[in-house]
Amino acid sequence: MIRTSAVLNDGSVIQGVSLSRVKEEDIKWYWVDFSEPTEREIRVMKRFFRFHPLAIEDCLDDFSQRPKLDFYDGYIFVLMHAIDRKSLDSYEVNLFVNSRFIVTFHKQPVNELNKLWDMFKEEGVDQTPFTIMHGAVDRIVDEYFPLIYSIEDRLNSIEEHTNEDPDSNLMDELFDIRHEMSKLRRTLVPMRDLLYRISNSGRLNSLKEEQLYFNDVYDHLIKQVEMLESYREFSADIRDNYLSINSDKMNNIMMTLTVITTIFMPLTFIAGLYGMNFVYMPELNEHNGYFIVLGVMALIAAIMFGFFVKIGWLKFGTKKRRRKRRLLKLK
DSSP, X not given: OEEEEEEETTSOEEESOOTTTTTSTTEEEEEEEEESOOHHHHHHHHHHHOOOHHHHHHHXXXXXXXXXXXXXXXXXXXXXXXXXXXXXXXXXXXXXXXXXXXXXXESXXXXXXXXXXXXXXXXXXXXXXXXXXXXXXXXXXXXXXXXXXXXXXXXXXXXXXXXXXXXXXXXXXXXXXXXXXXXXXXXXXXXXXXXXXXXXXXXXXXXXXXXXXXXXHHHHHHHHHHHHHHHXXXXXXXHHHHHHHHHHHHHHHHHHHHHHHHXXXXXXXXXXXXXXXXXXXXXXXXXXXXXXXXXXXXXXXXXXXXXXXXXXXXXXXXXXXXXXXXXXXXX
């Protein structure tokens, strides 16, 4: 689909102007948007605008290009990345810009450009091709924030559940989040580099008035990248915390089993001793020998049990009670 808008010299905005008219003298500047273009529309772009073949190739390549800023004779070419909010895969949005026109080209629908197009209908008199360029970049970058904030909320939720009752499902979700952060980072870092180049390039003299606005977008990207880095560290801390809790739980289980085994060792020895089939064993003739041996075994078990509790090898009470006791000690 090809959409066209033009700003006349008197400041009025007209929609749906034909390509054959956009270069007439009464038109101050124009915007042409190629949205999900067909092969025929791509041929129209090639013949009418005669952009550099390398820029056309960057637009049409099936594999994703790195965000870039290229300078051609009479215009600049900007390739940036928007993000699919469901899959977090990036897709290209291409811009050809000079003081007379802005041409946008994208193979997928871009909601940010659609909103900018609707706004342009009302405020086109106050716009220039470079303010449209800034608006497109700014809106695409701002759409990264909700994705990053959702990751923060999910990490906070995982941390709360990990401290209460960790399980493997939480770790599966955590690793999914780390994978999503890696995908976001692969989009944000190149976009940050692109904005740095736009903000600091000495060849963009026509952008001096908009320089502050592009610097603001660059600051947003720096903040987003820093947030992702902090969340990666946060997720690593949660992972380490989960492993530590599981290791502590396993140690407690092994200690409990060891204590039980240790208690039963002397009892097993006594049972084995009197289970031997010797004929001459004086204790076997005792009338109350059976009860005496049971009493001795119970006494040994009780003494060992009390000893293990005293030295802290066996702990009783729920996690919440132990947590309350620790809090009371801190107070």
